[in-house]
Amino acid sequence: MKRRTFMKGAAAAGVSVVALSPGAALAKTTSLRIATWVPPTHHMTANTLPKWISAISDASNGELKLNIDPAPIAGPPEQYNIVRDGAADIAYHVAAYTPGPFEIARGVEVPFLSPNAEVGSMAAYDWYDRNIGFDAEFKDVKVLTVFVHGPGVLHSKMPINTLEDFANVKVRVGGGGVKMAEALGAAPVAMPASQAYEALQKGVADAILGPWESIKGFRLYEHVNHHLEIPGGLYTTFFAVIMNRAKYDTLPDEQKQVLADLGGIEGARILGKGWDDADVAGKASAADGAVISTLSDEEMVRWKEKVAFVEDDWVALANERGQDGAALLADLKATVEKYAG
Structure with a gap:
């Protein structure tokens, strides 16, 4: 990587200067904090983010140092705000x-x-970047990449294989799953995934919608032993990897380029693959005697x-916001097929 002279200084960029050896050129290093809201044993903090961080470090010759915060500084819904406001x-x-x-x-x-998460993540970035552009909905921050988790599976305390089985079951869902769970006849309980363990433990929920990863990541195998896989997933979740815009603007051009190279579709691939690996581990962690089934045709x-x-609702909403919803959805499905192929 191109080195700049000490006279240009690190102070303006908010970075530190480190001497490599006596008489050697001085290299800038930038340290960035990554906020998280999952336990330290969760794959995001234990495996997936570290792989992405390592790739960035290697590509920058060690000049970009990303460090995961040791503990959450805000709950899941506040992650956008803490980056926008510079707390992370x-x-x-x-x-x-x-x-x-x-x-x-x-x-x-x-x-x-x-x-799967790898295909879905790359497709999500490609589709959104081409059709919408990240400044449309994420104008207050710099989006580095995006990813999705693996296909949503129904994990429950009792066997569920039909709509009749699902009727009135208290099921933990994310913010977008309430109407869908209601339409399927269940009784949705909306909360972040990090609260699912307690909800199952206390009987607030008897089932959850989540990827296989959540079984190990949140130790849900202690409370559920029936798992219904749904081809393509009943849902997935969109994650945006975001950076404080003012902090990003202080970076040297070569460090911005590293984040571009290891963000975008490549970053989506790395993070998506991490989720797929975690899904495999999560499925393997299912309780002894667990019943795993697939939704019938x-x-x-x-x-x-x-x-x-x-x-239909999403197409209508996209139309209201000035988009051609049907065309966008068709392009999204085609983009997923492209990466799946």
Whole structure:
């Protein structure tokens, strides 16, 4: 990487200067804090983010140092705000936890769309960047990349294989899953994934919608032993990896380029692959004797009919915001197919 002279100084860029060796050129290093809201044992803090961080460090010859905060400084819905306001340099924000501002981006959450997190993540970035552009809904921050988690699975204390089985079941859902759970006949309980363990423990919920990863990441195997896989996932979740815009503007051009190279579709691939690996580990952690089943073709037809409104509502919302919703949705599905192929 091109080195700049000491005379240009690190102070203006908010970075530190480190001597490599006596007489050697002085290299700038930039340290950035990444906020998180999951336990330290969760794959995001233990494996997935560290892999992304390592790739950035290698590409920058060690000049970009990203460090994950040792403890949360805010809850999941506040991640966008703490980055916007400069309390954290970088975070990953769940769009569904703050309904309203990011509704076009949340098109990637429609049912039965994403075969896995790697494909879904790359497709999400490509589709949104080409069609909308990140300054439209994320104008207060710098978006480095995006990702989605693996296909949403139904994990429960009791067997659920049909709509009749799901009727009136108290199910933990994310912010975007309330109407869908209601349409399927369940009783939704909306809360962040980090609260699912306690909800199951106390009987506030008897089932959760979540990727396989959550079984290990939040130790849910202690409370659920029935798992219903749904081809393409009943849903996924859109995460935006965001950076404080003022902090980003202070970076030297070569460091911005590293974040561009390891962000975008490549960053989506790395983070999505991390979630897929975590899904494999999560499935392996299911309780002894757990029953794992797949939604039958006959039931799939019924479930699709019940939640068809999700696509229709999103198309209508996109139209209201000046987009061609039907064309956007068609392009999204084609983009997923491209990366799946």
